[in-house]
Amino acid sequence: MDCVALFMLLFLPGLHWTAAEETSWTYTGMVGQSEWSEHYPECGGTSQSPVDVVTTQTKYDPALTPLTPLGYSQHGNQPFTLYNNGHTAVIELPDWMSLGGLPWLFSAVQMHLHWGNGGPSYGGSEHTINGQSAEAELHVLHYNSELYPNMSAAMTQRDGLAVLGILIVTGEETNPAFNNIINYLSRIRHANQKVFIPAFDVQSLLPEDLGRYYRYNGSLTTPPCYQSVIWSLFNERVQISKAQLLKMETILFSSKAGDPDRMLLQDNYRATQPLNHRAVFASFTAESGKELTSGEVTAIVIGIMCGCVGLAVIVRFIIKTIRFFTLLHHETVAVNRWHSSPTRTRLALINCVVCNIPFWIEKCL
Known part of the structure; x- marks a missing residue:
């Protein structure tokens, strides 16, 4: 200079x-x-x-x-x-x-x-x-x-x-x-x-x-x-x-x-x-x-990932719950029919329940 x-x-x-x-x-x-x-x-x-x-x-x-x-x-x-x-x-x-x-x-x-x-x-x-x-x-x-x-x-x-x-x-x-x-x-x-x-x-x-x-x-x-x-x-x-x-x-x-x-x-x-x-x-x-700092970006990414996992768990729980109550409903219907059906129909219902295929009940009947 x-x-x-x-x-x-x-x-x-x-x-x-x-x-x-x-x-x-x-x-x-x-x-x-x-x-x-x-x-x-x-x-x-x-x-x-x-x-x-x-x-x-x-x-x-x-x-x-x-x-x-x-x-x-x-x-x-x-x-x-x-x-x-x-x-x-x-x-x-x-x-x-x-x-x-x-x-x-x-x-x-x-x-x-x-x-x-x-x-x-x-x-x-x-x-x-x-x-x-x-x-x-x-x-x-x-x-x-x-x-x-x-x-x-x-x-x-x-x-x-x-x-x-x-x-x-x-x-x-x-x-x-x-x-x-x-x-x-x-x-x-x-x-x-x-x-x-x-x-x-x-x-x-x-x-x-x-x-x-x-x-x-x-x-x-x-x-x-x-x-x-x-x-x-x-x-x-x-x-x-x-x-x-x-x-x-x-x-x-x-x-x-x-x-x-x-x-x-x-x-x-x-x-x-x-x-x-x-x-x-x-x-x-x-x-x-x-x-946003790098820490904030990381926190946001982790938060989104945790949210997605949490949402997936909730959806899975809801689906399993629906399936459970659907199965319970069909089995209840089957039991009711058992008491009101002749012997042949009762045998068919037993086979359906044992096979755990409640949604085939109508076909079995």
Whole structure:
């Protein structure tokens, strides 16, 4: 990677641009979200991100094949860099990690997180689905290395960037993969602090199902809001524990270490933006239902098999019961005729009963 690209990596905050900033932006306050467009004109563009994905209005596109992380799990021995840029926690990625399944090859740049404040108000993710937020969101940023020489050249081009969006929800179980990041946040508590952390399998942060996602053209979610991003928002959520989320929400500061007033780094997510007639495509159909794990598929198959066996046993029991009562009925009729018939007929009835052929009784008679 050349010097210009390396410079960009060190100072591009999340999906942010700080190297050329003239104004220090924030999520709230004097230069908050509502004022971004005054200082960064593209933030007022018609193809901004994030967006609310209304699933009933998405369009199925069979050409959207499963995304293919290349080299995500082959992290090598070189450590990753974890960096607090005052807006989020950034993990810089080696450019030999890349993403397939797109029209071009995209090389990895970095990944970062967005979260809320741990309060009663629900929110933290940038994208929403059917108006519902998740507790946090992970973004993995790539640049089009097939068409452009570096990140700085690609980020202003309409087909220059590709970002994976992963919605994060909470549960009771700890997610070990996210501890590769969360356990080191205490070392970068203040803005501009940086630390080396052990490399890990980046793919372990992603959902298991990489084939079900939403695709649309959008922008960086922070200034300068370049409208150059091909977004892929996964349908499957990733789960972390409540304790992991709480640590993420309360441990970092947006202020520098020497600042007299320390400010917690919270609510670092942008509000959803208008679609403005943009299409949101889906790689799957609504009729396909929710995704099933291999365990769920196995359980369904076993359940169907057990149901079929149970049904066969019940049918067999019913048939045998009908045959039993039919035999009993014919034998009762035969006995009644025995008492009301002459000696010759009685002998015939005895032969029929002994032979266990009740349905021939009439012929015997």
